[in-house]
Amino acid sequence: MHKVVILGTGPAGLTAAIYLARANMNPLIIEGNEPGGQLTLTTEVENFPGFTDGILGPELIGNMRKQAERFGAVFKSGWVTSVDTSQSPFLLQVNGIGEVAAEALILSTGASAKLLQIPGEAENIGTGVSTCATCDGFFYRGKKIVIVGGGDSAMEEASFLTKFATEVVIVHRRNELRASKIMQDRARQNEKISWKLNRMPVEVVSDGMKVTGLKVRNGETGEEEIIETDGIFVAIGHTPNTAFLDGQIETDETGYIQVVPGTTETNIPGIFACGDVQDKRYRQAITAAGSGCMAAMDTERYLEGQEIIDWSQTLSEKAGPK
Incomplete structure (x- = not known):
């Protein structure tokens, strides 16, 4: 007892x-x-x-x-x-x-x-992959960031990260976002935010020391591309x-x-x-x-x-x- x-x-x-x-x-x-x-x-x-x-x-x-x-x-x-x-x-x-x-x-x-469960993700948590913008955003001052997600949290964190980063790229696997209209509008009006919609993340790319990019697959064409980035924030819940x-x-x-x-x-x-x-x-x-x-x-x-x-x-x- x-x-x-x-x-x-x-x-x-x-x-x-x-x-x-x-x-x-x-x-x-x-x-x-x-x-x-x-x-x-x-x-x-x-x-x-x-x-x-x-x-x-x-x-x-x-x-x-x-x-x-x-x-x-x-x-x-x-x-x-x-x-x-x-x-x-x-x-x-x-x-x-x-x-x-x-x-x-x-x-x-x-x-x-929740994580993406893709190659290169787990081994780079803390060295370029993060799940907390408030915790780690400061470390990306003056850098380019990718944020993965399509809900309100992703939009909120993307807007927050623009306080530090020179560019924030939102990657979402569908063309339509789950976020509320007001959160979408706020993100779309931010000049530092760009979009890669209908893109499925397939691999976190690293040079062995730090994250250098996120490989994604185009949902329409099936073609793969690497989005260059200094950090990846996963915001899928x-x-x-x-x-x-x-x-x-x-x-x-x-x-x-x-x-x-x-x-x-x-x-x-x-x-x-x-x-x-x-x-x-x-x-x-x-x-x-x-x-x-x-x-x-x-x-x-x-x-x-x-x-x-x-x-x-x-x-x-x-x-x-x-």
Whole structure:
């Protein structure tokens, strides 16, 4: 039995761990197959307060983890396959660990950026391929950028990137965009934005050190061409990591966890959500960390208001006769 179990080791989960460990809650943090989350794929982080010269994403995550461990947080590696939220304590089935019981649960499993799944993409993430314009746009000042996508996010990020780049080329696999008319109009009126529509990305081109282009296939002629670029931003959406919850927690139509406004409370008392798993608007390390603090404080207040229960007896009854 654990008072608090935290799922995920991105900025949200680690911040929650720091706060709860300092409150003598002895949290157990379960990290899945992507410890540290998306921040570990980021090279230089320059917009996290307190680091005047920036800091590497993996280093920032490592420091946050050490800070949580210093106050007594315990980390275990495993993959949660199911959660029983029907009664408290909550029971988690975790590959590599077994069954884990928790009086309170914090969900900070994040959201995974959708990728193109083409040759050259994965090996160049962080060195020319990015999924976050706000995070990495500054590094492309005075350069040419390609952004792949046709929705509102792609249009918004393309407009944002024109603050830094000399040219932004929007590549989309269809002639028609999914973005709202107002977002399309805003992008089309920007003189720095050009268009390559009805083009299917087929390969990220690199010289071995950095990205130099994006190979695309013309949807009408089948001909291939290379669009020269210094960086490629993939903006085709994110997938929140909530499938393992099997619909027990209320989400929106795209799978993001719904919380009570102004809190991290879910529809299940004792279960809280923070970070990108419940935030599809900002998706920043600093906002994730802030919501992790909120989740820890909400959890502490919840636990302080609970009656003292003989959890060993409760678990024994739950298991049934041997």
